[in-house]
Amino acid sequence: MADFRRLVAASLLAGILAGLLLSILQHYQTLPLILAAERFETPDPGHVHDWQPEDGWQRNLLTVLFNGLTGFGFALLLTGAMYWRGDGGYQRGLAWGVGGYLVFFAAPSLGLPPELPGTDSAALHSRQAWWLFTAVATGIGLSGLFLSQNRLLQIAGAILLIVPHLIGAPHPAVIHASAPEALQHSFVLMSSISNGLFWLTLGGLSGWLLPKFTL
Amino acid sequence: MKTLAASTAISCSKFLPGLSAIVLGLSIVLGLGFLQDANSYLHNAAHDGRHSAAFPCH
Numbered sequence: 599m600a601d602f603r604r605l606v607a608a609s610l611l612a613g614i615l616a617g618l619l620l621s622i623l624q625h626y627q628t629l630p631l632i633l634a635a636e637r638f639e640t641p642d643p644g645h646v647h648d649w650q651p652e653d654g655w656q657r658n659l660l661t662v663l664f665n666g667l668t669g670f671g672f673a674l675l676l677t678g679a680m681y682w683r684g685d686g687g688y689q690r691g692l693a694w695g696v697g698g699y700l701v702f703f704a705a706p707s708l709g710l711p712p713e714l715p716g717t718d719s720a721a722l723h724s725r726q727a728w729w730l731f732t733a734v735a736t737g738i739g740l741s742g743l744f745l746s747q748n749r750l751l752q753i754a755g756a757i758l759l760i761v762p763h764l765i766g767a768p769h770p771a772v773i774h775a776s777a778p779e780a781l782q783h784s785f786v787l788m789s790s791i792s793n794g795l796f797w798l799t800l801g802g803l804s805g806w807l808l809p810k811f812t813l
Numbered sequence: 814m815k816t817l818a819a820s821t822a823i824s825c826s827k828f829l830p831g832l833s834a835i836v837l838g839l840s841i842v843l844g845l846g847f848l849q850d851a852n853s854y855l856h857n858a859a860h861d862g863r864h865s866a867a868f869p870c871h
Binding site: 602710719793 | 838842846860867871
């Protein structure tokens with residue numbers, strides 16, 4: 599399992615670096631919008647609030663930790679898949695990064711756009727189920743379309759890409775958001791940009807580091 | 814024939830390390846993105862990251 603340790607090491611480095619970049623981008627692009635949206639939320643007077651991080655370094659540090667850990671997790675998926683296929687180098691890595699962005703951000707966001715706090719949506723579990731189903735279908739679909747030489751598998755892959763959107767994401771009958779619509783639009787735009795840069799960096803770094811660790 | 818056997822052997826030896834990496838990666842990502850409603854401490858700690866990464870929240 600020496601190779602597994604090398605995959606972990608390459609992924610850890612790529613994940614931490616890309617996670618740091620994402621944290622910096624979010625600090626300037628999405629966090630101000632989240633904080634602004636929270637000012638529109640009306641607090642429920644009967645509701646006792648559990649512990650939550652204090653605004654400032656505590657809140658930012660936890661976001662950096664979250665981004666580093668998810669970066670590590672996503673990098674493990676990329677390096678594991680590249681290792682299987684014998685892929686390496688930053689150019690191949692960038693292509694895998696684009697794939698990761700489509701699977702884990704773009705495709706789920708088509709049905710369930712990134713939301714600011716204070717937005718009423720359908721039940722959490724139904725949204726999570728659709729999100730997960732869309733990510734799995736998009737992942738398998740892209741693999742069939744781009745990694746297979748078999749025409750039938752390519753067609754099946756293309757169909758799989760569309761199926762979650764034909765079914766449609768769960769939405770409540772009446773949509774209510776406490777933050778103004780303009781704020782929500784900026785949030786979708788800003789998180790699309792920051793996550794895109796994150797995935798390109800993560801893919802490029804994973805591809806570049808993988809041969810250095812596994813040779 | 815020999816080459817085919819050799820290349821199959823390589824992909825077999827590559828199977829387990831690659832699979833372990835992918836399983837670990839999925840556990841981390843799904844754990845952080847989805848098990849948040851089990852515990853409000855975890856929920857609040859990962860709140861901003863989850864919103865910005867477009868994981869379903871609340």
